[in-house]
Amino acid sequence: MTMVDTLRVNPINCTGHGVCAELLPELVTLDEWGYPIVDPHPVPPSLDLEARRAVAACPALALKLLRT
């Protein structure tokens, strides 16, 4: 069985910096209030590195990769 990573936002920690949408526009867009809407599907392998970078860059430590 292959493990897949899915992006998830902790909405309590998230303060809407928007760094994630800047670094990973393929999977994250911002709503009209500046909070991220993340793609609920597994992160495709081609975007794995970018996803990790976005998680590491989140100033609120709110973006996570959940292994499912």
Added chain:
Amino acid sequence: MMTMAPVNQRVNETANGTANETADEPANRTAGAPAQQQRPGLPRLLPLVPGVPEDLRAHLARYGRPPYQGGRGHLIQAAEQAGLTGRGGAAFPAHRKLAIVARGRGRKVIVANGAESEPASHKDAVLLRAAPNLVLDGLQLAAEAIGASEAYLYVHPGVSAEITRALGQRAAAGLDLVSVTIAEAPPRFLAGQESALVNRLGGGPAVPTFVPPRVTERGLGGAPTLVQNVETLAHLALIARYGPRWFRALGTRNEPGSMLATLHSKVGSQVVEAEIGVPLRTLIPLEGAQAVLIGGYHGTWLPAGLIGTLTLDNAALKGHGAAVGAGVIAALPADRCGLVEAAWVVRYLAAESAGQCGPCLNGLPRMAAALAELAGRGHRRQVRADLERWSGLVTGRGACNHPDGTARFVRSTLTTFAPEIALHARGQCSAINHGAIGSRGAASYQPFLPLPDGVPMTEEDWV
């Protein structure tokens, strides 16, 4: 099991010591043995004499002592066979939560959740006053089943006195395995949300936390914690006595048993115990009603014309986007305005947001303001589209389901009251006592749906 045995021993000794009060009751029972012949039908939970609370003596005469199983796990199987689901609103299978906590390691905690914070629901308060011992039996039996060493009853201050008295009488009769701590719930809508409850018991504010971890895995002080609605525990206390077959004698195949419901109609408000699956029209008078709210303020408005064909079960309601939730059913009289009612409710829900998550913090007040505009006259054309967009935008994006429930309520308002929205756009209103929206009329409008004091309801709210 080793740890439970001495505790049972102690209970038996205490029971013998108070034999004068309970001489006609067998001291203890094994799994499956009926306490006494329980009459079929309703009520199961509520008092035999309506409105007369059952004290410990009446409780023991009717149900007998709690049938401790002498070990962990037995009751979990019975709950599964009975098909018992949580009565706090989510209808989650009770045995699954019990089993997860029972499997957990180390110290375990159980909480009976009576913090019914929905202003339109009174069923938990009624149950706690009328049959506190049934709830406390369920709490003890569930504590035994999962091996909990700490038990809490989380309630609003209004019922603390009755519960304290019941706990004292039970201690004297040696009924309890685990001592129960009463914890007071703050008067907030989200106070009973599972993670908010655990946060509160831990000394923090009653606001939700991010999941995972679930409280069943890491709850109070890191211990696996079972949070179960008080009505669910009362049903569990009866399943322990009379068995799954008895439980399934009422209800539907997939949703067995009875449930408490809070009914609101033009003739007043009352809490009833109803068989799951009964026609809704037999529960609530529909004459002169224009729409029915099912499932409370996180629930769904349905047109009154539809209700005549529906039954009190999720299987029937699901097709219409509704669910029984915690059993709030409100038939809105034709002389009230559904848009004004909904606007007040959403104003209240927005104010009750914990304000922790961006989409809820931003979306709910906007939705409340937009509904207030619809409740007035001559609203801007895009307001409806805004509400639909925000409903979608907030759903699934909070730490708890407060935005989701609010969005459900708003969407069904837009659908069910679509004709009313069209009337308001032309400066009219079908509500007889709301003839002058947008002027002094709003100030004299008598709201139908109950809300706590302090929700702003002045005419300035209606554009």
